[in-house]
Amino acid sequence: MNDKLTIAMPKGRIFEEAAELLRKAEYKLPPEFDENRKLIIDVEAENLRFILAKPMDVATYVEHGVADVGIAGKDVLLEEERNVYELLDLKISECYLAVAGLPGTKMNDVAPKVATKYPNVAAAYFRQQGEQVEIIKLNGSIELAPLIGLSDRIVDIVSTGRTLVENGLVEFERITDVTSRLIVNPVSYRIKDSRINELVKRLSEVVQLEG
Structure with missing residues (x-):
């Protein structure tokens, strides 16, 4: 079974702060990751795929399952009211x-x-x-x-x-x-629970340390 985790992230400030957070959580993102102009970026070393989207579209991608998890501002979640689970307040992009x-x-x-x-x-x-x-x-x-x-x-x-x-x-x-939140597709959460829970654990440890 393909256990690659697909993460939807908005471009701009949230992307930069989220990438830094992932690195602090010891995810090995390549140096060129931040400068990449592609809309889909595969990080094979971590078995991750990133989809770069407009902020308002992130929750839509997660709801429809084209992304397993996403990083979205609370403003977007309040406005869009998508069928996703909110797992973690990342405390970034305040x-x-x-x-x-x-x-x-x-x-x-x-x-x-x-x-x-x-x-x-x-x-x-x-x-x-x-x-x-x-x-x-x-x-x-x-x-x-x-x-x-x-x-x-x-x-x-x-x-x-x-x-x-x-x-x-x-x-x-x-x-x-408003801060940025880690959200998940309900079906993905059942199928890829171990990968997603690991992501939540590692990120939450960083958020707590920085808090």
């Missing part, structure tokens, strides 16, 4: 979801508009606050929406807050903290 907008502006009384990449998260949050809003889904440059009058507020990921400041926006409310 940030948070927040409500922001132009200083001094008030929400419109009738159907205030909120622009976001996270329509499900935003709708749930404002519903909990007892507010009815119109959600406008955007895929990029969320900060632009209040500047051009498209929305009263935005809901977006905040890391350092620099992007908000540079665009003249301020944070109004903090919704939830």
